[in-house]
Amino acid sequence: MGNKWRGYLFVLPALAVYLAFAVLPALHTAYLSFFDWDGVTLGSWTGLDNYAEVFQDPGLRGSVLNALVLVVFFAFLPILMGLAMTGLLARHRRPGMAAFRLLFMLPQVVPLVAVGVTWRWLYGDDGVLNETLSGIGLGGVTRAWLGDFDWALVAVGVVGTWVLSGLCMMLFLSGVQKIDTHLYEAARLDGAGAVREFVSVTLPHLRGEIAVALTVTTVAALASFDIVYVTTGGGPGEETTVPGLLVYRLAFSDGKVGLASALGVVLSLLILVLVYVINRLSRDER
């Protein structure tokens, strides 16, 4: 073995585990997606039929659309909120920020299943949300939020907003600290107000952080499973089914392993493309 190659001894263990338990299963999924297989009897090759079904079946297409709606709540809202808070807080040092930071990151740390259980109860008939609404005289709008066709997806989305907003906010605030203070002073000398300062100094310098935040939150939305599984299970109707839930259901209770695999592949490709686009855009304009 040449001296040059000896370094691979260090890489090999990690590579082997990664290939065996992540890359190979991913390829296996792609392979299974070309079969009609119930998980038990011998499968039969069906070419691209499963992919055709993913795009044609209203239920499967609907789940992808639901996931895209969740992107609004998991990605756009947290980022907008994070930016707004950054605009408000970035210009000045504030004592006590460390405590707020600690608190705001907490939802990101605890298991999403526990988060889901908590919110499931908040949204319940006798939950905090309905009680609060009744308490302030809005008893007329109370409902079982997670069982309501108009509101269930929004309710699930809000959970995502709750989880991810703190992360976005703190990502941006820490990004702001890297900005040269002279830039702010220069802007202020030019007579820039808070808004212009934010638009002309803060925002451009946060492009990298925004790209990271957008990547993380978009992946979280598209690959969401935990929260939906424990709050709504995909209901009411199919209002909150997401691809992750259908992959699980199709493969393991409906006996459609090939179709589940195809959906998994489509979901992963969608994620890859979006992540690529996000990072491409943020780099090109820099």
Place this chain on the structure above:
Amino acid sequence: MTDTRFQRRRRRVPTAVCTLALALLLTACTALTPGSDTGGNGPRTVPRSTAVPDEDITLRLTFADAPVMVDALIAAFRKKHPRITIEPSYTQFADYVKNIKLSMASETAPDIAQFAVGMDDIAARGDILDLAPYRDTYGWDRDFPAANLEQLSGSGEQATTGRHLYGVPAGLSMTGIYYNKELAAKAGITGPPKTLAEFERQLAAVKEAGMTPLGVGALDSGGLHLWAALVNNMMPPRDYRDWVKGADGATIKTKETLAATDKLTEWSRKGYFNESANGTGQVDSTGQFTRGDSVFLINGNWAAGQLAQAMGDKAGFFLMPGEKPSARAVSSGFSVSYAISSRTEHPEAAGAFLDFLGSPEAAKIVVANGFLPPDAGAVPTPKGVLGEVAREHKRVTADEGMNHFPDFTAPNMLDPLRAGVQKLIAGRVSPGGYLDSLQAVWKERNGK
């Protein structure tokens, strides 16, 4: 010194990890052809011998219906077989159905499992044992009515050949409508309705009186029970059974089922259901009913034990009435039955438990929990709401009116039914569209 130690460690650790990973990689490769190696390699049928070895044995039992009854059955069985411990694990029905295929196929499958939708597939795969030898040695065809064993003799093709047996019934189940006699009286209702039209007048009267008429736990299976109850009374049972069995040319979209489905949407429009039906599970709708939140409740006999305990004489039960008072008594039901995993190490002990389910002692426990014993003559009819359930069940049996639950049509029928009824309740789908979606799933399963 230290250097050599590092070197040695460097070699040992990665080599071990590499070897393991590569071995796994290679083995995984051979499994690339789907379906080539699945299926139980173990025994397909129980052994001939029924003799339970004299040793301490622990059996794991997984189930989805009637936890109180199961606990009591286990305790009674334990008294007879002190060395056999049964550890029950309860899962709600919707989760149970979702998971049963995976858990029965796993190496650590429970020894005994409640029979459910999709058990035909599990049997075909060889994950549960054919109990035919035990039927013969224990004489189960004497202990259990033939009709009930017939339901459990499924083959991969859903035909009932009767040669095999995959489960033994503990109690029989049936859906119907509970009512709160006290609250009903406040709305001027004196007794259970004799016709559908009378029931509708009662629902309207309750609504008029400012109470919630019908509690529906449509988050899980409550909605589909209501729909099935309406269908049972409008669609000729023979047509319905053909559909569930997957007979050629059967369809769920008929004039009668359209009328039944229309009725459900009409009730929803008129506000007869609890406001958050789509967000309420069956367990919760039952809890609300005991607290007086609704006057009627759609549920199954499995809730009767709990209702008898919480409400005493206040609770009553009747079947969804037909159009005429003389109509045939039809309801949806199945048996709460148990199957034995082909991975169990103690088929004899599991068999002894199944045999115990046919004993008069077990029948007493079954009745006390609102289920019907397989042998109706074994126990006297209980009092209160439990007795009302038993009497209605006898009517159904006499009229040969027991229909399978609609989700038995196909393993993936439960979700379209649940989601579909939720949409009907919310007015998000037309009755025709709903029936079309069910027929599409049916066709996929049977139309090959």
Place this chain on the structure above:
Amino acid sequence: MNTAPRAERWSGYALLTVLAIAVIVPFLSVFLASMQPSGEPVVGMAWPEQWSLENYRNAWSVAGFSELMRSSLIIAVGVVPASLVLAALAGYALGTMRLPGGNAVAALFIAGLTIPVELIVVPLYFDLRTVGLSDSYLGVILVEIALFMPFSVFWMRTHFRTTPQSLVEAARIDGASSATILFRVLLPLARPPLMTLGLLVFMWSWNQFLLVLVLIQDATKRTAPAGLGFFVGQNNTDVPMLAAGTIIVMLPITLLYLLFQRSFVSGLLQGAFKG
């Protein structure tokens, strides 16, 4: 820095406080619910009349949360050290040596950064059965190591790339082997990033749900989140007990977070690549 106008400063704090309340209310409500008498219906955010840990005791022993926590711990304890060792080795080689095709290998790892569990879980269920690793802690541990490996390698590689090359050169001139350089020179300096990585991997392992839901069918081996997922289905009427279970599942990771807040926060912010 100059002081802000008073109005701006207070509006900032006011907004922060509002958001803080929004974060706290769900946690607080679930905590208060867990203190209510077992089995009783809970309405809104009621202050318990009597504080009692009864629900916790029941959830812990009767509902089996002690076993769930043990499983979670076994898996996390298996995943974290292995991840650190493998990632440190690979990150060292990919970050400091000029390997032929090294960039391609690094790219292969980075490509895995956004792999969702949904892409691998279906065949894993069947493959692990084939090799006899279904329902085993080892199976889940290996898959989690693989799943977190892209990030772990990426993280360590980034770290080793930023350590001054002169250190490595100096050691090499002294005749040290690659292994010696790593263990004697670089690793002692890499303690903070290793610490952060260990915490992140622990958190991901602790919180993993879908993978465990599929790969572990044995109820006695389920992890805390998977157990909680099932528990919801069984006990949605006993809110106080469910709430206690929820708190129990959240507690270990929350304690770690509070104990190692600095590492945690920096890890989450710098390495927000997986979530």
